[in-house]
Amino acid sequence: MGSPPATGLLVDVLGFLTGTVLYGMLLVMVWRERLRDGAPLFSMRGRLTLLTGVFGLVWNLGALFSFGTRVVTPGAAHPIVEALAFAALGFLPAAVVHAIAGGQTTLGRTAARVAIGAAYLLSTTAAILHGLAAFDDAPVPSRAALWLLTGGFSALAIWLFAVTRREPAARRGIWFAALAIFAVSALHFRSHAGNEAWWVELAGHHASLPLALAILHQDYRFALADLFLEKAIALLLLMGVSLALLPAVVAPLLRWYDAGGVHDARAVALIVAAWMATAMLFPWLERLSHAIVDRVVLKRPDYAALLLAFGDEVEACETEEAVVSAVAGALERALGVSAPAVVDDPWPGGDPRLVVATPAMASGTTLARLRTVDAPHRAVALGPLPAGRRLLSDDLRLVESLSRTAARQIDAIRVARERLARTAREQRIERLAAEAELRALRARLHPHFLFNALTTIGYLIQAAPDRALDTLLRLTSVLRGVLRRTTAEFSTLGDEMRFIASYLEIERARFEERLDVTLDVDPAAQSLACPTLLLQPLVENAVQHGLAPRASPGRVTVEARINGDALVVRVADTGVGFDPARAARPDSVGLSSVAQRLQAHYGDQATLTIESAPGAGTAVTITMPARSAGREGAETRRRAG
Secondary structure (H helix, E strand, O other): OOOOOHHHHHHHHHHHHHHHHHHHHHHHHHHHHHHHHOOOOOOHHHHHHHHHHHHHHHHHHHHHHHHHHHHHOOOOOOHHHHHHHHHHHHHHHHHHHHHHHHOOOOOOHHHHHHHHHHHHHHHHHHHHHHHHHHHOOOOOOOHHHHHHHHHHHHHHHHHHHHHOOOOOHHHHHHHHHHHHHHHHHHHHHHOOOOOOOHHHHHHHHOOOHHHHHHHHHHHOOOOOHHHHHHHHHHHHHHHHHHHHOHHHHHHHHHHHHHHHHOOOHHHHHHHHHHHHHHHOOHHHHHHHHHHHHHHHHOOOOOHHHHHHHHHHHHHOOOOHHHHHHHHHHHHHHHHOOOOOEEEEOOOOOOOOOOEEEOOOOOOOOEEEEEOOOOOOOEEEEEOOOHHHOOOOHHHHHHHHHHHHHHHHHHHHHHHHHHHHHHHHHHHHHHHHHHHHHHHHHHHHHHHHHHHHHHHHHHHHHHHOHHHHHHHHHHHHHHHHHHHHOOOOOEEEHHHHHHHHHHHHHHHHHHHHHHEEEEEEEOHHHOOEEEEOOOOHHHHHHHHHHHHOOOOOOEEEEEEEEEEOOEEEEEEEEOOOOOOHHHHHOOOOHHHHHHHHHHHHHHHHHOEEEEEEOOOOOEEEEEEEEOOEHHHHHHHHHHHHO
């Protein structure tokens, strides 16, 4: 390589640096993918991509080293390094032919083998000629090797262009252009004089840079191909911006650099600063390259917008089946697969990956796993992608994002469903407890009340037979009412008041003139709902604990009024009274059970207040929603169901 002028220097530095980064990035990404997927690193497909990266990296590193050394020390020669670099450059077109003939083409097996063998034979022969020239102190690169590469690959390009005529024109054009690039490059090096214009240096030294883009655009040989394309295009755009500054900014500085044949350090510093300034454009260029790859090269939809729409769609799903169906629809729209199938996850906990190829299933099938916390574990089976392409890195991230979002929604649905089921169970338990409490109340009522009533009737049979018969009939009515309402949680206030009236008449037969009863119920309240036997403990307490300890007569008053949307029932007595704090004691069964039943049925909508003092009587007021018996019964049946 001769010592080029300053413009060529800048072009070569930018070009070789870009090529080194480009092919180094290709190798790192291929290596990463193979390690991540556990695939054989040196499989046929992986080997070809690795070889392309190695050849490109060796060429750019070797050329950068040799070229830079000649600039720093004019006349210095490193023939072995140059021979190695040019040998690697000569193998790149062979890799192109291998990719063409070994891919999905209309070439027959024999023709493909002939093309691949001829390509590697040309590259190997050229490498040997470069090596011999280096050891014989002959000019490197070898002119014979360059002639061989130019003529041989030109012929192969023409032949492949002819025999693959049934392939799409775009694919054939890319193949032919890639091979033509190396033929032109070889011609450039064969006639290199060291004083070409910058654009000649660009076409001659760095025409191999589009190679990886062209091949990957056709074959997508590894999952990170889209990421590589984005980075590569961004690098090439950055290089293009840098070169675009040549005429206006850098060229005057380069003339200063070349003035008098003295390499001015200040000019070099300014050139480097100008190039670093262009690097600040890289984030914007990277976004542009991302858009180019998605919309132009791969023709993919906007994944970000699709994820947002999917999130809104999934949030509206109320069943697991709807979520899974939404996932399948989103994958169908994003990847172009037809009718993804919903299957059971064959690895519910063994494989941590969300996207897994399944050789045991149909060829080309990939599972998008919905990793829910609990079983059943589901997955969406994706068939082969259109045009034989594979899932690339952005595709994988999309599928994983969809899977995670769907799995979270399914978990949320399951949690909500379990919460509802648990609430229903708790409500049933509460209802059963209320029923048990009611039955306990009745069981308590029966022996206590029945013993006193029978004692009273036994006394009246001797003293007043007519009253004994009337009391017996009332007792029969009370017992029949209790037994008839064995499970009902609600009755009407009218029914409860009739029950209370019969109960108090029996108690009057026992206490005689010591007990006076007043019942004052608003006729409009008669049909309102009232929990069964809610008032009986209050009336019983008024008689047993309020009036019974007194020697003098007393009164029990039961009032019921409608106050707006509330039913207010007041049970008062003129008995001995008590300290209201006693109502909170555990042994205060009657009042505590009434308060608990009100809380269970009405929550904060019901209240129970106690007004009492020793010697001043007691008044218990209940406030609860004024609801019809029919509505309350329907609500009770709904909770039970």
